Amino acid sequence: MNKIFEIPLYPYTRSPDQDAQTPARRKVVIVGAGPVGLAAAIDLARQGVEAIVLDDNDKVSFGSRAICFAKRTLEITDRLGCGQEMVDKGVIWNLGKVFFGDRKVYEFNLLPEEGHQRPAFINLQQYYFEEYLVKRAREVEAEGAPIELRGQNKVLQVTDRGDHTELLIDTPEGQYTLEADWLIACDGAGSPIRSMMGLDFVGRVFEDNFLIADVVMDADFPTERWFWFDPPFNKGQSALLHKQPDGVWRIDLQLGWDIDKEEEKKPENIVPRLKAMLGEDVQFDLEWVSIYTFQCRRMEKFRHGRVIFAGDSAHQVSPFGARGANSGLQDSDNLVWKLKMVIDGTAPDTLLDSYDTERIHGADENILNSSRSTDFITPKSETSRIFRDAVLDLSEKYEFARPLVNSGRLSMPCAYDGSPLNTPDALPDGPARTRPGAPCPDAPLGNRFLLDDLGDRFTLLTLDAEAPDTFEESGIAVTRRALSVADDPTGALTARYLGGAPAAVYLIRPDQHVAARWPAFDETAVRAAIRRATGQE
Amino acid sequence: MADLILKPNLDRADDVYADLLAAHEGLSKAESDALNARLILILANHIGERTVLQQALDAARAAAPE
């Protein structure tokens, strides 16, 4: 049977744009049909903005690559209309074990916070994640949304024409030229567009190689994350075992710097290594093997006029902490509503500069976290190894040392503290987690969840406070979502949105981040906050 | 918030110093380094305040010979 990543899902077909006398002009052209480009296209198209996706390939990600998708990503895909599929297929896990040398030093239960529709994260092969996005794109297309996926369309050249960008594209039937009002470059870590534009991509290279093997096995290993520091079967290095759907297991083995990659990838070298890890008599098949090195780096700016970089093209992190695809989805989430407003003429072009500010803040947080995990997992000096081993030895005996063990920190959405779109916090005793800039935490409301009703537009969330049901400021419509502590069966809403305050009014952005909050509705203040959140002040 | 104490604060300084040496008695260099690292981490957790630890790091750096 063919694997899903071997089947062309959006095969090349000829577009009328290839026969146009003068180059066709499109609203938004997205280069790259990875997780980020697909999410951006679906989000734009379902809100009526034309989105054309070009990819030099016609299949989903080869091999699983990303396997951990965090709650925030699932909430974003819920808004796009395919979150349920991800969760239904994904593997949910909470238990982890940490080994050091030949002994288990401790185990943990993540005990995710209650009162969220989505789990803290799921394990799912990136090829499924992309497959469901492609399916969703087809669905919105069938519903009449202006979206198009063009397989085997390779971008060869981009030229800045001031009010648009010109693209030269290669296809199996020759080249054509296309014009884009806006170009989103989601063309991955090696971004050809970044190179064509001569832009920088600086950061830190980690001198290490990792062997990644996805194996299919019928073993009754529990659904847990196992992490080894310096195991007997991979002396001096690290190892990871993690479950994916369909009986596929992710195995990650650190190999060190001075290795022969081609040699290491040969099954006769891989299989004995895996047997030493899994046990001699465990039966398994190799699904996908790859050796990777990594870097932590970002572009200095993500926005370059009418060309905007999102996902791996803009920033790259080490895989520890699962921040690549997860942060890329947050880029798209942040960008799409702003771009739509600029295209619709309801916000000035400068609103897009806040994409730069906010997502660079996010990228720096991710780079910091994933660099720290990498430094712990692969100590680069004698002293850092001594401290690392000391932490692990202590963790076996003393609880205090366990939070210092860093085998990757769970990807959390970034709060846009200090963003120019935020209005200073005006809710006395409001919880810190819902301060302006923060992503809205979910909460159960009887038969539904709070996040089901937020997003895509500006919302005025009122908790035991009066406010008009609809509201308009500078052409921006705001709808009210009125809630009361009486609708709060579990107390989560109160704890997350009121804290010590008796009532509250929140202005929530289309990407479900808090823009402003007050103890009561004050028309002048709300109007000013809307203008501020849309770059008009 | 407490400040780092840099005035004499040990009741019986000679005894404490002797305890430190005794703990390292008979250890190889690698074992001693590991013991020191565990000790630093235990003490850091006991202090529990990042600002005090930062002052301690500064003070330790500042006392290095030229």
Ligand SMILES: Cc1cc2nc3c(=O)[nH]c(=O)nc-3n(C[C@H](O)[C@H](O)[C@H](O)COP(=O)(O)OP(=O)(O)OC[C@H]3O[C@@H](n4cnc5c(N)ncnc54)[C@H](O)[C@@H]3O)c2cc1C
């Ligand atoms: C081993 C490994 C494990 C990982 N684990 C995780 C994890 O657990 N969680 C997580 O969140 N992330 C993880 N990641 C990172 C994740 O895979 C990436 O962050 C993610 O794929 C980035 O998505 P993207 O859409 O930005 O780019 P990509 O997925 O790289 O997509 C770029 C697309 O652009 C296309 N393209 C490139 N050039 C052109 C051109 N000239 N013309 C047309 N199209 C072009 C490519 O064909 C490709 O389809 C992992 C990565 C690796 C390698």
